[in-house]
Amino acid sequence: MTHRVVALALPSVVPFDLAIAAQVFGSPAEPEYTFEIASPAPDSLPTSQGYALSGLSPLRALCEADTVVIPGCASLEAPPDAVRELLCEVAGRGTRLVSICTGAFILAATGLLDGLTATTHWQDATELQARFPRVVVDPNALYIDHGHVATSAGMAAGIDLCIHLVRTDLGQTVAAGVARRMVVPPHRSGGQAQYIDHPEPAPRGVAHSVIDHVQRHLDSPLTNAELARLAGISSRHFSRCFTAEVGSTPLQWVTAQRVAEARRLLETTGLGIDAIAARTGLGTATNLRRRLKDAVGLSPSEYRRTYRGDVGR
Structure with missing residues (x-):
């Protein structure tokens, strides 16, 4: 039938x-x-x-x-x-x-x-x-x-x-x-x-004072204390102001930037997963895999095949 x-x-x-x-x-x-x-x-x-x-x-x-x-x-x-x-x-x-x-x-x-x-x-x-x-x-x-x-x-x-x-x-x-x-x-x-596009909020105030530094130094530790020092205020005050301005904590925002850069490198380069993890400050391939899976539901190799073709791992 x-x-x-x-x-x-x-x-x-x-x-x-x-x-x-x-x-x-x-x-x-x-x-x-x-x-x-x-x-x-x-x-x-x-x-x-x-x-x-x-x-x-x-x-x-x-x-x-x-x-x-x-x-x-x-x-x-x-x-x-x-x-x-x-x-x-x-x-x-x-x-x-x-x-x-x-x-x-x-x-x-x-x-x-x-x-x-x-x-x-x-x-x-x-x-x-x-x-x-x-x-x-x-x-x-x-x-x-x-x-x-x-x-x-x-x-x-x-x-x-x-x-x-x-x-x-x-x-x-x-x-x-x-x-x-x-x-x-x-x-x-x-x-x-x-596939979802998450536009970045326009930086202002305390966030504006550290965002450029973060994006240029993703391979560094980038602790809350370091960012607060760059902003010239206490760690507690920095965290509170940053969260109010950006909508996420400094740690959450830095992690999101690391993952975004990892995605860009997976799409545009043939770098291995360990090298991308080091360059983005995610540290290890295991952490990169976990963070990417949380963000987009794909492993690094799946993401690379989808957006660039299988150019190596």
């Missing part, structure tokens, strides 16, 4: 998200699935890229689906009541609901994510949590699968989730074949944390 997958396309749908579902579930290479796109505007649906889609199925196609995929939309507004009610209806019949990227906003509007962990693009995670406080938003996960509902992070994480669903439905061999066809890894290590 084939597994029927229907993608829900609403106005301003993101074509990339929609194409992920079409490529994974709509290829003749996987006859175990059938795929179609349903929309409230089947004759002419505007997309986020300015062009329209036509020849789509009407919304009632969702009623025959085994899995409904909900791609993201440029608009984060709540779906029409008729769409929300239909999603709840098909979920009640046992249909699996899957969101890609900001499709999580549409899925969350049904209430089906209440009390569950969910994810979306990291740039929109805070907004998702604010709008739906009963949902436990994890901004770091690439995807989260609860069986009856699943959500993915942004962009390519939708591929990760869809291949995971193939693995769940049909096994590792078929999933690996889909991954090869799409020229992607069958499983990616780590989570969204490795």
Whole structure:
């Protein structure tokens, strides 16, 4: 028996998200699935890229689906009541609901994510949590699968989730074949944390007086007492002022700078892990591995393969 997958396309749908579902579930290479796109505007649906889609199925196609995929939309507004009610209806019949990227906003509007962990693009995670406080938003996960509902992070994480669903439905061999066809890894290590941009706060006050020194001397011990001496105040007063200005303690901030520099060296050089640990003040390869794993969920070798290619360890 084939597994029927229907993608829900609403106005301003993101074509990339929609194409992920079409490529994974709509290829003749996987006859175990059938795929179609349903929309409230089947004759002419505007997309986020300015062009329209036509020849789509009407919304009632969702009623025959085994899995409904909900791609993201440029608009984060709540779906029409008729769409929300239909999603709840098909979920009640046992249909699996899957969101890609900001499709999580549409899925969350049904209430089906209440009390569950969910994810979306990291740039929109805070907004998702604010709008739906009963949902436990994890901004770091690439995807989260609860069986009856699943959500993915942004962009390519939708591929990760869809291949995971193939693995769940049909096994590792078929999933690996889909991954090869799409020229992607069958499983990616780590989570969204490795992609999130954390802008540095503009230095001011006490912090401004030591930041340049820290960034030029990451291979040094850089104790709180030394930094306080550079700032010309007591250690206790320095720690209190720095934390108020930057939002983290001096030790936490220095460690974050060491990890950021280690990431840069992993991306741009062929230095060995021991050399990078020494140059960044992390001391040992073991400490570097632990700190990097805590920060982005990857080992140094995994991080280097992801962002530079395997150039040695």
